[in-house]
Amino acid sequence: MAAKKKAVKSKAAAKKTTVTKKKVASKSSAKKAAPKKAAAKKAAPTKAAPRKKAVAKKAAPKKAAAKKTTRRRPSVHIGPVPGISPYKEKKGEEYMNEEQVAHFRGILNAWKKELMEEVDRTVHHMQDDAANFPDPNDRATQESEFSMELRARDRERKLIRKIEESIRNLENEEFGYCEACGVEIGVKRLEARPTATLCIDCKMLDEIRERQMG
Numbered sequence: 001m002a003a004k005k006k007a008v009k010s011k012a013a014a015k016k017t018t019v020t021k022k023k024v025a026s027k028s029s030a031k032k033a034a035p036k037k038a039a040a041k042k043a044a045p046t047k048a049a050p051r052k053k054a055v056a057k058k059a060a061p062k063k064a065a066a067k068k069t070t071r072r073r074p075s076v077h078i079g080p081v082p083g084i085s086p087y088k089e090k091k092g093e094e095y096m097n098e099e100q101v102a103h104f105r106g107i108l109n110a111w112k113k114e115l116m117e118e119v120d121r122t123v124h125h126m127q128d129d130a131a132n133f134p135d136p137n138d139r140a141t142q143e144s145e146f147s148m149e150l151r152a153r154d155r156e157r158k159l160i161r162k163i164e165e166s167i168r169n170l171e172n173e174e175f176g177y178c179e180a181c182g183v184e185i186g187v188k189r190l191e192a193r194p195t196a197t198l199c200i201d202c203k204m205l206d207e208i209r210e211r212q213m214g
Contacts, residue, residue, distance in 0.1 A: 079191045081110045087187055095184050096176045105170055107194050112163045115156045122153050162195040178202055 087103045169175040176185050178199040185199050198206060 079107055079194060081107055081114065084110065086191055089187055100187065101170060104175065104190060104194060108163050108167050108170070111194065112160055115160050119153050119156060122149050166195050
């Protein structure tokens with residue numbers, strides 16, 4: 001009987017040891033699995049982050065392309081004549097060379113032609129619309145309109161004479177120089193006012209004298 005009791009006790013002790021070993025093994029495996037899960041959670045954002053960056057990089061050129069397409073260059077013209085682009089001066093080029101002379105000749109001739117056409121239109125308009133109105137108020141209105149147009153055309157005829165004088169100076173190689181001091185008037189000033197005969201400084205002094213005398 002004593003031998004049987006000892007055998008039962010040894011079996012029970014063996015069972016307890018196996019149970020404890022299983023518990024320890026399960027705990028250790030759980031501890032080992034937990035860091036792996038945490039590492040997987042930490043590693044997950046790093047994989048998703050490059051995708052976001054790649055998407056952002058791909059989307060950026062589309063925005064830049066949209067900005068490029070929306071930009072439009074405004075139409076550029078100089079002086080009194082539309083449709084003539086400004087002269088691009090080259091570094092070290094001679095003042096009033098052949099290219100500049102041809103450029104200003106084109107401006108002056110186009111300006112003169114435009115003014116002449118405007119004068120002709122005014123003459124034809126006055127001839128076509130001229131009528132003897134019975135009402136004195138209507139006649140007065142018509143005469144005031146005609147007088148305003150005639151004054152405007154008279155100013156344009158004087159301007160045409162200045163343009164013709166500038167064209168003669170251009171042919172005589174006297175165009176583009178100040179009549180008072182002989183200094184170069186400059187390409188930009190001449191483009192803004194092709195009939196200019198004075199440089200900026202002399203023009204300012206001339207205006208000051210006119211105000212003082214005035």
